[in-house]
Amino acid sequence: MNVIIERALVSDAEQILTLQKLAFRSEAESISNYEIEPLVQTIENFKSQFESHIVLKAISDGTIIGSVRAYVKDGTCFIGKLIVQPEYQGRGIGKSLMEEIEKACPATRFELFTGSNSEKNIGLYNRLGYQVFKREVIGHYLTLVFLEKSCKSLSH
Structure with missing residues (x-):
C-alpha cells in the first residue's frame, strides 16, 4: 500500500472531519459519551485551526x-x-503521521493526550518515545493521560 503524507489544505477539512468522527467513535463508545470534542467539533472550528495549526493528511489511492x-x-x-x-489501523500510518508532524514542528518538547483506556494509542506513543507525565480526571467516564517527549538533542 502506497501512503503519501503531506500538508492538508482547508479544502480537505470536510473529509478529515468526517474521518475524525469515524475514528473517535470507538473512543466515545468505550466511555459511553458521544459528546467528546472530536465528535462535536464543527467544520467552522476545524477550518479556523488551519490558521494556527499544521495539519497533515495521509493519502492512499x-x-x-x-x-x-x-x-x-x-x-x-x-x-x-x-x-x-479504522480499516487501515495497525499498518504504521499513525506512526508515520507522528514522525512527520514532529519533523514539521520546530520544538524541543512534544506533548499530547489520550484517554486512559486507549491502550493501543498509549502503546504507540510509548514506542515513539513518549512518557506519561500527568493524568487528569475529566469525569466519572474519562481520565486523560498526558504524554511528553523531549527532543532537545534534535535540531529542527
Missing part, C-alpha cells in the same frame, strides 16, 4: 485515510487528533 494536527507554543509542540481510518 487519492483518499484521505489519516490525519494529525499540531501547533507550537513556547517551544512545545502540542499534537492532537491523530486519526487513521
Whole structure:
C-alpha cells in the first residue's frame, strides 16, 4: 500500500472531519459519551485551526485515510487528533503521521493526550518515545493521560 503524507489544505477539512468522527467513535463508545470534542467539533472550528495549526493528511489511492494536527507554543509542540481510518489501523500510518508532524514542528518538547483506556494509542506513543507525565480526571467516564517527549538533542 502506497501512503503519501503531506500538508492538508482547508479544502480537505470536510473529509478529515468526517474521518475524525469515524475514528473517535470507538473512543466515545468505550466511555459511553458521544459528546467528546472530536465528535462535536464543527467544520467552522476545524477550518479556523488551519490558521494556527499544521495539519497533515495521509493519502492512499487519492483518499484521505489519516490525519494529525499540531501547533507550537513556547517551544512545545502540542499534537492532537491523530486519526487513521479504522480499516487501515495497525499498518504504521499513525506512526508515520507522528514522525512527520514532529519533523514539521520546530520544538524541543512534544506533548499530547489520550484517554486512559486507549491502550493501543498509549502503546504507540510509548514506542515513539513518549512518557506519561500527568493524568487528569475529566469525569466519572474519562481520565486523560498526558504524554511528553523531549527532543532537545534534535535540531529542527
